[in-house]
Every structure is written in C-alpha cells, then in structure tokens.
Amino acid sequence: MDTEPNAPVTEAELHAWMDGELPEERRGEVERHLAGDPDLARRFDRYRAQRAMLQGTFGPLIDRPLPAALVPPYGRAPGRPAVRPRRWLPARVVWCAAFVADAVAAHRVFAVEVRHPVEVGADQEAHLVGWLSKRLGKPLQAPRLADKGYDLVGGRLLSDARGPAAQLMYQDAAGRRITLYIRPASDAPDTSFRFAQDGNVQAFYWRDNGLAWAVTGDLDRVTLSAIAEEVYGALNS
Incomplete structure (x- = not known):
C-alpha cells in the first residue's frame, strides 16, 4: 500500500471508511487518528450524519446504478468482467x-x-x-x-x-x-x-x-x- 502509516487522514479515506472500502491495514490507523483528533472526529460525525440523512431521505436514489453512459471504459483488463458501478447521487x-x-x-x-x-x-x-x-x-x-x-x-x-x-x-x-x-x-x-x-x-x-x-x-x-x-x-x- 502506498499510504505511510502515520500519514494524515484524507477526506477520501473518511468516506472509504464509511463505505467499508478502506483497506484493513489503514483502517486501524484512521481510527487512531479519529480517537486523537477532536476536529477530525467532529468532521467524521458530520459526514455520518449526512450519510444517514441521505439514506433516510433519498434511499431509492442512493441505490440507483450509475447510468451506462457515465460508466468509464477503463478500469478492467481485457477478458475480465466489468467492475460493478459505484452507486451515485445527483x-x-x-x-x-x-x-x-x-x-x-x-x-x-x-x-x-x-x-x-x-x-x-x-x-x-x-x-x-x-x-x-x-x-x-x-x-x-x-x-x-x-x-x-x-x-x-x-x-x-x-x-x-x-x-x-x-x-x-x-x-x-x-x-x-x-x-x-x-x-x-x-x-x-x-x-x-x-x-x-x-x-x-x-x-x-x-x-x-x-x-x-x-x-x-x-x-x-x-x-x-x-x-x-x-x-x-x-x-x-
């Protein structure tokens, strides 16, 4: 993995943590940062509140697949199945x-x-x-x-x-x-x-x-x- 163990936590990593997509070796480090940084923890809590609001208010849209016209043609090797598109929101x-x-x-x-x-x-x-x-x-x-x-x-x-x-x-x-x-x-x-x-x-x-x-x-x-x-x-x- 390219991320250094003590590297600052990025916004992308916070969202990846919530999505369950953060690699296990980085997850523990992010959790330690959250425990020791009140500002980061507050920002994370705000993101979680927004996520809960999205889920409760716009649930059907959250589960809608990315339109085919917006799925990039890259990201998979020849002969391999396409990766399932990420969920999307307008x-x-x-x-x-x-x-x-x-x-x-x-x-x-x-x-x-x-x-x-x-x-x-x-x-x-x-x-x-x-x-x-x-x-x-x-x-x-x-x-x-x-x-x-x-x-x-x-x-x-x-x-x-x-x-x-x-x-x-x-x-x-x-x-x-x-x-x-x-x-x-x-x-x-x-x-x-x-x-x-x-x-x-x-x-x-x-x-x-x-x-x-x-x-x-x-x-x-x-x-x-x-x-x-x-x-x-x-x-x-």
Missing part, C-alpha cells in the same frame, strides 16, 4: 442532504441552550435581521409565527462548508422551540417543500428567491408542515 441531492443535515445539527446544538440560545435577541430584531442580511448577502426577514403559537427568541450567525448561514429561533408558551436555518442558494433553482427526519428531529426545507430555508423541530410532521407553510407564506406575502 449533485442536487447531495447538496440538499448536506443542507438539511447542517440545519438539524444546528437545531440540536442550540435549541436546548438555556442561557445563550441566540446571539442577538428578539428585542433587537431590526439589528438582527440587518446584520444577518448583510452577512448572507441577501435581504432576510424574521417571519411572524404568532398565529402558530411561536414567538421569535432571536438568532445567530453560523457557517458551514459553503459559507455563512443564519439561524432564527422561535419558542411557544410551553417552551418548545423550532429553528429556521437559512443560507444563500443563488446557484440553485427554487424548489417545493421536501421533508427529512433524523431521529426525533424533523425538517421541511426548500429553496426560494436565492435562499435555502429549513424549518426544524421536534414536532409531528403535520404540525411542522403547517409552520413551514406559514413561514413560506410570510416570506412571499
């Missing part, structure tokens, strides 16, 4: 899965916070919206959700692999929280609602007017869908 599906995984992860981290759930509170809503709009490069608003029993708590600036993102948090009288996760999506067309679930957390997400939105919460699907529709209506009124 780029838009990967993008959606990464986005909603980030939204769910951010919800899990901050929705349980007691003292610091947001960076800027609802008492500074104008400042919050202006600040986030400037950082995302798109005009934002904080939808009114009082008709659904939720009031704005505040929001914060986040970041992911594609750049800045924003989170707005809402809470009802019982203390239940939902979050809106927003990031620029100027390079992608508008979409209808899509649904994803990871454990007890559910999300409806879509793209509209150059932004990707996800409404996330530990609520039943019908209730969360009604809230997502309220958000969409407020943004397009």
Whole structure:
C-alpha cells in the first residue's frame, strides 16, 4: 500500500471508511487518528450524519446504478468482467442532504441552550435581521409565527462548508422551540417543500428567491408542515 502509516487522514479515506472500502491495514490507523483528533472526529460525525440523512431521505436514489453512459471504459483488463458501478447521487441531492443535515445539527446544538440560545435577541430584531442580511448577502426577514403559537427568541450567525448561514429561533408558551436555518442558494433553482427526519428531529426545507430555508423541530410532521407553510407564506406575502 502506498499510504505511510502515520500519514494524515484524507477526506477520501473518511468516506472509504464509511463505505467499508478502506483497506484493513489503514483502517486501524484512521481510527487512531479519529480517537486523537477532536476536529477530525467532529468532521467524521458530520459526514455520518449526512450519510444517514441521505439514506433516510433519498434511499431509492442512493441505490440507483450509475447510468451506462457515465460508466468509464477503463478500469478492467481485457477478458475480465466489468467492475460493478459505484452507486451515485445527483449533485442536487447531495447538496440538499448536506443542507438539511447542517440545519438539524444546528437545531440540536442550540435549541436546548438555556442561557445563550441566540446571539442577538428578539428585542433587537431590526439589528438582527440587518446584520444577518448583510452577512448572507441577501435581504432576510424574521417571519411572524404568532398565529402558530411561536414567538421569535432571536438568532445567530453560523457557517458551514459553503459559507455563512443564519439561524432564527422561535419558542411557544410551553417552551418548545423550532429553528429556521437559512443560507444563500443563488446557484440553485427554487424548489417545493421536501421533508427529512433524523431521529426525533424533523425538517421541511426548500429553496426560494436565492435562499435555502429549513424549518426544524421536534414536532409531528403535520404540525411542522403547517409552520413551514406559514413561514413560506410570510416570506412571499
């Protein structure tokens, strides 16, 4: 094998580990790196969360074989059978899965916070919206959700692999929280609602007017869908 025993772990090796395709002699070394490098371990956990989200939300597409027109003519010796094509996913599906995984992860981290759930509170809503709009490069608003029993708590600036993102948090009288996760999506067309679930957390997400939105919460699907529709209506009124 060409990889040195103590060589840094590559992104390809992390994904190969999850696919069960990492050679055994390298697998142990990668696992030692994961145990000793918290940043690498967090990145690996994020990839696993995205993989689980992909499997749960886009399972039929994941199992679809690579189209014949895209199978390369190389990689096998004459007279030998072709290697079974790797499974594939359209780029838009990967993008959606990464986005909603980030939204769910951010919800899990901050929705349980007691003292610091947001960076800027609802008492500074104008400042919050202006600040986030400037950082995302798109005009934002904080939808009114009082008709659904939720009031704005505040929001914060986040970041992911594609750049800045924003989170707005809402809470009802019982203390239940939902979050809106927003990031620029100027390079992608508008979409209808899509649904994803990871454990007890559910999300409806879509793209509209150059932004990707996800409404996330530990609520039943019908209730969360009604809230997502309220958000969409407020943004397009």
